[in-house]
Amino acid sequence: MKKVFTIEKEDFENAGIVSSQIKKTLKLLGLETVILRRVSIACYEAEINMIIHSNGGKITFELDEDEGRVILSFDDRGPGIENLEQAMQPGWSTASSQARKLGFGAGMGLVNMKRVADEFDIHSSKEGTHLRMVFQ
């Protein structure tokens, strides 16, 4: 199963809808609660990040039923993460005041995603940030 969702820049109103849909789909398919929660947490953090920081992009959700793996890919259209090393440090944040009003910008997002995912790959340039996480 593969689904692609489009995310618009600063679409705070719909923040979390994609993660909610993915969670509900996986729940219906009977994915184990602990994995389901890890996927949900990482997906939601990454979706929020894309809305807050990027110019918009796509979220791709793949379920490899034979291998029992969930793969989440986040590909945005820039402007990229200036200093990835700094962004990976707990507490580091460049979130806007609007994002902070929603309860985000604690600087825990990327750290948290890396913690809950079994595989975590991130590449960033001015053209875009590409994040891929695998759960199994």
Place this chain on the structure above:
Amino acid sequence: MKLKDILMSVKASIAYLEDESILERQYQFAFASDLMSDALALVREHQEETLFITGLNHEQTIRTAEMLDFNVVIFVRGKIPSKETVALAKANGISLFYTEDTMFQACGKIYEIGVKHS
């Protein structure tokens, strides 16, 4: 600790009750924060027995609860959840309560009656 006793300790009112039986359910843990990222990063187990205490009255609070499998949210500082927030909670089976207490007061009272940090 039964939810109804916890709610009584902070004189909480009901904003949305998914099911009466939840009031009799046991909750051993709580997590309190206005930062959703902190909840997403720091709550690692016992989610179904954990109360989420927050002053952030926003739909993203419900989204966070949904992702973490929390089924009870207590809003502090007398924040009555909006219609939109209640609708989202209803769609996800999450019960909502609110208390006039500040975060510090609510956490102190709930801790005192035996609920522990998640």
